[in-house]
Amino acid sequence: DQQVKQNSPSLSVQEGRISILNCDYTNSMFDYFLWYKKYPAEGPTFLISISSIKDKNEDGRFTVFLNKSAKHLSLHIVPSQPGDSAVYFCAATGRASGNQFYFGTGTSLTVIP
C-alpha cells in the first residue's frame, strides 16, 4: 500500500529554469512532510520540510508547497543548477504513524547545462 506517491520517475530541466517535483499522499493523518535529495552511493540528504499548519516554506532556491485538501505537495527549485541533478524523495509522517516515515519512489532530476 503506497501511501506516498511520486508519479514522475524522471524530469529534465534547463539550467536557470524552474524545476517542479510533485508528490501525492493518501493518509490524511500525515502532518509533517519532507524532501530529501540523494546522490548515487550516498544516503538521502535532508532538503526542506513543511508542517501541515503551513502551506508554503522557503529556503533559498527551494520552496515546498502543501495543498492539504488535494493531499499534494510540490518542491520548486529556482533557478535550477547542474549540481541539483539527483534523485529527490518526498516523505510523510505524523504522530498517528508513530513518526514512521513513508517515502515516495523518487524522481530523478537532470539539470542540463
Place this chain on the structure above:
Amino acid sequence: DAGVTQSPTHLIKTRGQQVTLRCSPISGHKSVSWYQQVLGQGPQFIFQYYEKEERGRGNFPDRFSARQFPNYSSELNVNALLLGDSALYLCASSSRGAQGTDTQYFGPGTRLTVL
C-alpha cells in the same frame, strides 16, 4: 559534528547466512530508524528505536531484528539471508523519535549483496 555513520559500507553474503549492520547516530540524537532501499524504490521502514526501546516496526519478517545500546548506537541483524534481502540499508537518527514529528538524518548506508 559528525553525521550518522554506518558500518560496513559494503557487504557480500551468501544465502542462509546472517549479517549485522551497525549505526552511530548524530551526537545528542536518541532515536534511530532503519530502512531498506531496493533499486528503483524509496526507503522502506524496518524499525525505529527510541531510548533503547522499540517504538515502531515495519512490514518485515521476524528474520529482521534490531537493538539500541545505552550510547544510542544501533545494530540491525538479518538471519537466514535471502537473495531478496540485497539492498541498501539506511540508518537515520532524530532527536525526538516517536515523541513527536521530527526530521530524520540519514547515514550513507550499507550496501548488502546476497549471492
